[in-house]
Amino acid sequence: MAHYVNLELSLSQYEDPWVLKKRLTDSDVCIKSQLCLPKQLMEQFIVPEMGNDLVQKLAPGVEVKVRDVDRINHSYTVTLKLRKDGQYLFGKGWNLLKNSKGLIKGDFIGLYWDKLEGEFKFKHLKTQMPSSSSSSGKGETSTQGNEGETNTQV
Numbered sequence: 142m143a144h145y146v147n148l149e150l151s152l153s154q155y156e157d158p159w160v161l162k163k164r165l166t167d168s169d170v171c172i173k174s175q176l177c178l179p180k181q182l183m184e185q186f187i188v189p190e191m192g193n194d195l196v197q198k199l200a201p202g203v204e205v206k207v208r209d210v211d212r213i214n215h216s217y218t219v220t221l222k223l224r225k226d227g228q229y230l231f232g233k234g235w236n237l238l239k240n241s242k243g244l245i246k247g248d249f250i251g252l253y254w255d256k257l258e259g260e261f262k263f264k265h266l267k268t269q270m271p272s273s274s275s276s277s278g279k280g281e282t283s284t285q286g287n288e289g290e291t292n293t294q295v
Contacts, residue, residue: 147273159264160186170239171245176231178252183229190254199223206260207231207238207252216260217241238263 163169169176178187188196195203209215218235227229227284231238242265245248249267254260 157256158253158262160253162266163250165244165246165248165250170244170248174236174239176239177236178231185253190256192259195259199229200225202232204234204276206258207234207240207263208255208258208260209238209242209262210232210262218264218280219261223280270285 142222161179163176163179166177168174173236184195188199194203199221202220205221207217207219209217217234217238219238220232222230222232224230238244244265248265251264251266252261254261
């Protein structure tokens with residue numbers, strides 16, 4: 142009697158590390174841009190992983206490292222700040238990261254806090270595709286992933 146063992150491997154067993162995902166807006170990518178980070182996600186996933194010393198410095202602003210996982214030997218120094226209205230943002234240094242990655246309105250990015258390294262990990266998840274005349278115009282957004290696949294969102 143033969144016994145079969147399932148040796149199929151799947152990536153679905155791993156959690157998505159990008160706990161903070163954001164579609165970039167006009168204000169995130171304009172000339173004097175600051176990246177506004179979703180408050181709920183920051184307070185649920187990022188801030189609890191940061192050291193207490195770092196968290197106490199958020200109000201005036203603190204420099205943090207943001208490592209580009211696509212270029213692992215490259216990191217950016219960015220000011221992370223907690224505004225009086227409770228909004229978290231990347232300030233000084235965000236423009237350099239944004240421009241070097243060629244980020245535009247509609248692009249999707251991912252971030253998480255690496256507790257062991259004491260830094261953010263950053264990934265450009267999807268690139269906004271320019272509008273084409275073949276679009277139905279009914280709220281569809283075409284995006285192209287880093288691997289070249291094209292997805293349509295409605």
